[in-house]
Amino acid sequence: MDSTQTPVPCGAPWPHRAVWATAGELVIDGVAMAALARRYGTPVYVMAERDVRDRCRAYRSALPGAEIAYAGKAFLCREMVRWIEEEGLWLDLASSGELAVARTAGFPPERVLVHGNAKTPRDLAAALDLGVGRIVVDSIGEINRIAAGASRARPQRVMLRVTPGVTTRTHPAVATGGEDQKFGLSISSGAALEAVRRVLDHPELVLTGLHCHIGSQLGEVRPYLIALRRLVALLAEIRDRHGRVLDELNLGGGHGVATRPGGAALDVTRLGPRLTATLRAACAACDLPVPRLFVEPGRAIAAAAGVTLYRVVAIKARPGGGAYVAVDGGMSDNPRPALYGAHHEVALVGRRSEAPLRTMTIAGRHCEAGDLLAADVALPADVRPGDLLAFAGTGAYNHAMASNYNLVARPPVVAVRAGTARLIVRAETEADLLARDMAPAGVAVRQGRTVEPVGHPGKG
Ligand SMILES: Cc1ncc(COP(=O)(O)O)c(C=O)c1O
Known part of the structure; x- marks a missing residue:
């Protein structure tokens, strides 16, 4: 990768403090990735703590007076919650599981917003028990359920999620501002106003404001300004x-x-x-006081802080030229390329290669032909089994969306900061996987083999 003798900053989409060092080494905030992979195994998610903190600070300074709620669905664990807490952000959470992480990390509940188009009774009970700052109402039917769990003495503050009818240029799977979709209440159909009326009828609820989320991975400011003006008109x-x-x-x-x-x-x-100026102007035009603005970035805080390291397992020539490079992870640790055609930069790390670049497709290990992590990337032609590959921009919606497909155990998360690496989420083990299987382990014994008993609650 690198033919110079002095470290070269990697630049976006790699983490802020990532450099290419001598001998093709990728060093993130003082931690060499090859050594980290040897210590923790592969695949491994690496999160650069100071990168996350930098981005939290950038949000706070670009939006003074606004509340920044980190969308925990992008990446959540107790250590991440601690960073978010220390940086003074709120948390946007969307399930009782995410709430449990925040609760057990000691995050202040008054700085938690709860979302979901299908909040279960368990989600709502967890939110109400914790005393979260805001529940974002997503459907009319939910209003009575929230009110039933609150009281006049301890009213629940709620926002109302509306669909502002804004179309955006992004993958249809993550476009959420248009009228016909599962989230929120339509402004144009009158559903949003009807929901306002019903919330205001409940003395157990306090309606603090309106919410919208128009999509993900958006590149333009304009749709936000359109949405903002529509919400101010509704106010x-x-x-x-x-x-x-x-x-x-x-x-x-x-x-x-x-x-x-x-x-x-x-x-x-x-x-x-632009948001701040447009909000002021729109409110002045309607003779409204300027409301407190909230934004909920997830990907923009976490994505570039994360890198995933994989080990190459097999190489296969493709009929039309190029090669498949199969690695020891795949759609179970990063479903995004298969789901949305998401792109990640890929690099060979840990050794320097002088070989010419060749077009390669990085294949995952799973039993799906579509389990391709990166199509047509340029890598040195001498890539071989045992090599280490780094994927950039995997801090958001990777660990969070991981599965156990093929009963592959989920990778650990290692935080790096100023030359130190720390395990913040341990690797899943086969014992973890087997612990949920309630049938007795013993069939193989009858076939003359022994099976290690796996102890877990509920099993003798
Ligand atoms: C309500 C809400 N807020 C915030 C986010 C975070 O989006 P992103 O990670 O694209 O910033 C999402 C993503 O789905 C969302 O649904």
Whole structure:
């Protein structure tokens, strides 16, 4: 990768403090990736702590006075919660499981927002028991259920998620601003206003504001400004009909990140001032006080802070030229390429190669022909089994979306900071996988082989 003798910054989409060092080594915030892979095994997710913190700070300084709620669905574990807490952000959570992580990490519940288009009774009970700061109402039927779990003495603050009818240029699977979709309540159909009326009827609920989330991996500022103006117009309509001035406006997340060197990103230094100015102007035009603005970035905080390391297992020539390079992970640790055609930069790390570049496709290990982690990437022609590959931009929606397909155990997460590596989520083990299987382990004994008993609660 690197033919110089001095470290060269990798640049986006690699973490801020990632450099190519001598001998093809990738060093992230002072930690060499080849040594880290030897110590923790592969695949392994690496999270650069100071990268996460830098991005939290960038949001806070580009949006002074606004609340930044990190969308925990992008990547969540107790250590990440601690970083988010220390950086003064809120948390946007979407299940009782995510709430359990925040609760057990000691995150202040008043800085938690709860989302979900199908919040289960367990999700709502967890949110209400914890005393979260806001529950974001996503359907009319949910209003009574939230009210039933709250009380006049301890009313629950809620926001209302609306669909502003904004179309965005992104993958259809992550476009959420248009009318026909599963999230939120339509402004144009009148459903949003009807929900406002019903929430206001409940003395157990306090309606603090409106919310929208128009999509993910968006590159343009404009759709946010359109959505913002539509939400301010709705705030004015609520005031006119109900005499209530709501004082919060949440524009969700979705801020795009660069996935290739020099690629486009929706930088918060560009977005922040435009949002603030447009909000002021729109409110002035409707004679409304300026509400407290919330944004909920997930990917923009976590994606570029993360790298995944894989070991090459097999190489196969392709009929039309090029090769398949099969690695020891795949769609179970990163389903995004198969789901959305997501792109990740890939590099050979840990050794320097002078071989010419060749087009290769990185294949995962799973029993799906579509389990391809990266198509047509340029790698040295002498890539061989045992080599280490690094994937950039895997900090968001990788660990969070991982599965056990083929009963492959999920990889660990290692945090790096100023020359130190620390295990923050341990690797799953085969014992973890077997622990949920309730049938007695013993069939193989009858076939003359022994089976190690696996102890778990509920089994003798
Ligand atoms: C309500 C809400 N807020 C925030 C986010 C975070 O989006 P992103 O990670 O693209 O910033 C999502 C993503 O699905 C979401 O649904």
